[in-house]
Amino acid sequence: MNTNSLKNDDQMKPYMINVQNKFEAFIQASPKECSVPVPLVMQYGSEESVDTSAPSGIVEIDIHATKRRNLFFSTVCGLAPSIAPHLPVGTAVDGIQIMYVARFFSGISVGCIFMVTPMYIAEIADTRVRSALGSLFTLFLIFGYLVEYSIGPYFSSTVLVLVSFISPITCLTIFCTVLPESPLYLMGKGEREAATSALQWLRRREDVSDEIKEIEVSLEESRTTDLVSWSQLLTTRGHLKCLYYVITLILFQQLSGVTVILFYSEPILKMTSSDLSPAVGTILLAVVYMLASFWAPGLTAKFGIKRLLVLSSIGCCFFLGALAFYFYLDQVKVNLDSFKWVPVACNVLYFSFHSIGLSSGPWALMGEFYSPSIKAKSSALTASFCWMFVFILSKLFPPISISLGPAICFAVFSAFCFVCTLYIVILLPDTSGMSLFQIQKLLYEGKK
Template structure:
């Protein structure tokens, strides 16, 4: 019969080409975003380094004498003090040298801080190294969400940004699993390997097309964008470039106003500011940095059946597993639902932990309940990683318009780490004055506020482009922008190479 057995080769070839291009497109974007997020591994190691190290420094065999609770709290909290200053450095770098060179600078600072720690001969030198480490951490927390938010397509932006928690958890796990079993110098050597690897890899990622356009280099912006999108056609790339350009030009109406005046002069920017700072405040007052910095000392206080080092490792493992779930969860539900669920879970976990310490202070026999602190912190870490860990930072990367993004991101990051400094520094003092249980109950109460904040104040930005988010915040009608058409890649366009 006529027509029987015929195959539509043209359609088959087109479909195959489309599939291959989509694979290339996603592979390049995943590679770039995950390489950028790799910087969070070093942050995780820096943040949790004190957990196994402080017990060693406070032991009788320590090479550093006179490390009492006050000195230990300063060693832990000086990182946060540096991190409160770091966003100022990040803002200057982001605006003047670009996202890529800013990330390279952060890894160089991380490496330098580990070298200083390795050769430290006094507590004062350790303070200095931790301060430098904090500056590096703040640069990462400011720059990476912004960079990933600018390079990612709208459908993958939230998931790629939330993957930062996976690398943070890997950094925590490194310190928790190796720190208790090796000496001070060896742990520093191991911790410095990843910053070196990241430093090298950062030279192999493209600059943000947003930054190149802002600096007037349209050709480089086009080249980097086409590489990130799997060599889409020139027409499709020009269309996205035009959208980015329109978004940038929207912020040029302010003339000679300062960045602060621009920030407080727009209703959308003011709303973005209080939403971001609110999430940062509630994230810090959930008690996360107390758990990370003092995980092993907390377990030493409980006298649990498991050793403190093993308990800390279990918490780190839970954090890693939970962080791997978060990107898929965010892709399915967006930001709001995971944040609300996270707040309720953290409230329960911190409340139970406070109750354990309350009954312990009343001299009840808690031997049977020795498993409860580990279980409570496992629950806390699990739900924290599903929401309030990565999502405030991912939200920060997409909520501000281009004209104030560097300044506003730096301001929110400084605010977050200054709060972290206060909480980390004075947790020991509050525990001594009011009791450890009171500190954890305070954290639990703030988690209730976190739930209400997310439920009633957080907008739903799921599936919106960056310009559409600004329409939402400013109360303007949202005009859905069409997606870039699926077109075959242009051959021999000279954009196959990254550099």
């Protein structure tokens, strides 16, 4: 199988998401040539996530259309956040309006990427490497942070925007010249010859008749499954149980503080008075987060998602608590000159534990818990809730941190990680070693 095209192109989509997120963060940190005034960008900076959460739900409308076209569309929309800060504007108000429009298109792009990329990979990947390719989603998300962290503090915003163009332009080029349409989609449209050609290109072999037959059987089975309506999704006990488990985990994922810490990493490191510069510190955190993510697929296969979620939440609880205690001692004027390394160490270990469970676990369970009949609507709803949680937390963190001190914020994050541990141990079902059919039977009938 030709996996290079998958790794280098389709997995660049999550990388694009964090290029969009961190691009605006570095406009705040070093806005050398941005036409929007810094105070206004900072004032509205946290509102990026609400502009993302609203249009994310729109993607469900066209989720069953050609995956290649949806990915192409998301890439075009993803260009907006990079272009907007450099448009010539007459007033600050005009600049903010342009940023809002850019964020709306960014929301459509992010929503489409979160929805379509896992589905496209599942449809074109060989079964032997499907899980491995799917697990790269989080890794490339973090890689997006690392790229922007590494460039933002040291170069002008013009250089930053040019670098931010690389991934969408590369994706557009590959979509137009190389990437085939999903064989499953082509078979569903009755284009058997085109589906065969696409599959032959993906597998790099001529004989793909067995897989074509499997696709035909899959299509026949899917035609017997009716898609649920929104009213059925929100009123059926089994569907609500699936939503409850996944959205609750997504909530705890965000209440662990990961996105807030990534969004405000430089200001947080500045508050620690560490000998390590904030710019270098953020790069270090991103590198550690990315390297730790390499372990997640192998650990998940060996120990199961639930055990890793428990370990991840316990580790995050401990190191967030340690960070809160450090900030408390600093707030009461205790001499911490000999312990300036503690905040960076706590952050590094926090991200290491977060990457093995809370980072990718909720999204992995979403693929297991959502049946084909509810996947489109449930995934759109989950993505919208996720970005709404991000908005609320990123909006509340700065004023609470300023008025009550960062110690309170990190203590709250630590407490939520403890509650998350109890939730996972007591309420979350363990699906290790279960087939998708067994998982659905457990969720809807309460039987293994």
